[in-house]
Amino acid sequence: MRFEKYQGTGNDFIIFNGLENRLKERETLARKVCHRRFGIGADGMMIVENSNIADVRMDFFNSDGSVAPMCGNGIRCFAKYVYDNKLVDFKNFTVETLAGVMDVNLVIREGLTRLVTINMGKPEFETSKEDVLISNRIINKKLIFKEESYFISVLKMGTLHSVVFVDNLQCIDVNRQGKNIESSPIFTKKTNVNFAQVIDNKNIKVVTYERGVGQTLSCGTGAAATAVVSTLVKGTDNDITAHVPGGKLGIKQLQKEVYMTGPAELICRGIYNF
Numbered sequence: 001m002r003f004e005k006y007q008g009t010g011n012d013f014i015i016f017n018g019l020e021n022r023l024k025e026r027e028t029l030a031r032k033v034c035h036r037r038f039g040i041g042a043d044g045m046m047i048v049e050n051s052n053i054a055d056v057r058m059d060f061f062n063s064d065g066s067v068a069p070m071c072g073n074g075i076r077c078f079a080k081y082v083y084d085n086k087l088v089d090f091k092n093f094t095v096e097t098l099a100g101v102m103d104v105n106l107v108i109r110e111g112l113t114r115l116v117t118i119n120m121g122k123p124e125f126e127t128s129k130e131d132v133l134i135s136n137r138i139i140n141k142k143l144i145f146k147e148e149s150y151f152i153s154v155l156k157m158g159t160l161h162s163v164v165f166v167d168n169l170q171c172i173d174v175n176r177q178g179k180n181i182e183s184s185p186i187f188t189k190k191t192n193v194n195f196a197q198v199i200d201n202k203n204i205k206v207v208t209y210e211r212g213v214g215q216t217l218s219c220g221t222g223a224a225a226t227a228v229v230s231t232l233v234k235g236t237d238n239d240i241t242a243h244v245p246g247g248k249l250g251i252k253q254l255q256k257e258v259y260m261t262g263p264a265e266l267i268c269r270g271i272y273n274f
Ligand SMILES: N[C@H](CCC[C@H](N)C(=O)O)C(=O)O
Pocket: 011, 062, 067, 068, 069, 070, 071, 072, 073, 074, 159, 160, 192, 210, 211, 212, 213, 218, 219, 220, 221, 222
């Protein structure tokens, strides 16, 4: 099967075209193709499918094979893939995801996609019992996970995110502490975890421990969720830069909707034996 591998601020993905291959056992395929030794290696896998409500549909899988409703870095790479492979004719189009229909806009320079802007929609602070057991609204609440206390905010930005602001990210063991929160029993289907630090009114730092993946170099929906909490709890600007280990993402909040702008790059393409 033909594949293309992309990265967006260091979050990397394998993309298959479901329109040319009827892909079965997709969760198994995701686990195998994302494996860093026995597969091609990636944080996630996306499959292009037809949609009745948008120009195209994106099915997203974490590297452990679990399905996730949305992926911010992934949808930027997905948008570049469908445009460059002429599956859509315009640089502004819609993508159906399990989190709803997203508007994407490609910034093309010298015929190449340089940046992609995604309207991620509105953040949801009211979480259901389906996601969080203890309360349906957690904003800057002190909670204890494995005897360590955190001021945590929980929201849906396409997918479920927990945000913890700290004074110094250097003091956080992202893998250990991220895992403790990600797999806490208060989250019925686990959570993505973002540790963040305010640099100034227009810049924040974010490091993410992703549900179903582990620590990544970047998480687009996580950066967006963190920017929203930063404005709410820390009073930072509505238009900021999120500095992630793999690069930078622009996050703008406008009339309650959240727009993310960032890069999407083709790494390679080839044939995957499955
Ligand atoms: N890396 C993605 C988030 C994937 C979310 C997934 N890990 C989940 O289980 O929700 C992003 O750039 O937004």
